Amino acid sequence: MNRIFLVCHGATDAVKQARFPADEPLSRPLAPLAGPSRPDGLGRGPELRCAQTAEALGWDAVVDDALADLDHGSWRGRSLAEVDQHELMAWMTDPDAAPHGGEPVSAVLKRVAAWLDRQADVGRLGVVTSPAVARAAVLAALGAPASAFWRVDIAPLTVTQLTGGPGRWTVRETGRPLA
Template sequence: MKLFCIASSAPADMRRGFIPARNSLSELEAGSAAWLQTVEPQCLMIIGPDVSLMGQPCFEQNIQVVPALSDRDHGEWHGRNLRDLSPTALRDWLNDPQFSPPSGESAGAVFDRIGGWLGSLANDASHRVIIARPAVIRMLLIHGLGGGVEMVGRLDVPPSSRSDMSYHMGWRVSRIGVPLG
């Protein structure tokens, strides 16, 4: 099995220093959309629920939205400016995998959710394209490398990039963060 992991763009809120609004959607940039046009039509395309394919050329692939591939739920912090968080809360949010914003999800819980989905994939010869936010792709890759949630801050996956994983008696990562545009 081979997974082609495409990182969407970062939400506009995030680029301005805000935690993305709860229902914000990330989009594909031109380079990612162009690469997707080269994918074989029988390849299953799996997308996170916070990624939009609207405005892109119609893809002939089978598309499946997978809730487990959504980015972190920041609870009451959605839409807040990072400067409005206390230094202690910001430090805990960035460094403590078990810290949860009020009514939100910890990085550890997201990591486990994404790893659970990866572990549920049937080992077959098919190829799949995964389109999700960069943080989700980063966590998939860390699972593929056999790492833990403590590695989340040590691996960069830029927006509009491709990373590849394959499975044969265990996951292997063959490409990380190759620009697509």
């Protein structure tokens, strides 16, 4: 049986300050972390915060662009208060909206679902990625609608585990803190 361990990267200043992420580092260096044991393969999103989290896990993870965070376009680095509130509401309620010029939620959902469909015979795969990618993976596994995207809470340094394979993923657990 395949197992995918989606590890959410550590906290950043953007998270703490309610800003849209750029490619910022973690808020503070991480002590060595104990992640899922014995992964057969390792991947990560291309962001610096994913690289730093993978390093703290002792993982020599391969960059996979399909695991990249949601592209926030012109909102990168800006606080929630600095963006047009009507545009923000449109983006959060319409999965196809992209007023920031970046990626709509529907696109990240499709990208992550396609990535999951390519994960046949991976054994135990450990990946470090963003909350958006972990949310999208949960929705894909459940066959949940795009409107549920903002209703899944993924905290920093937690693990979401999926089991199964393409077309038949199951959410085994979510929100388990790393040791």
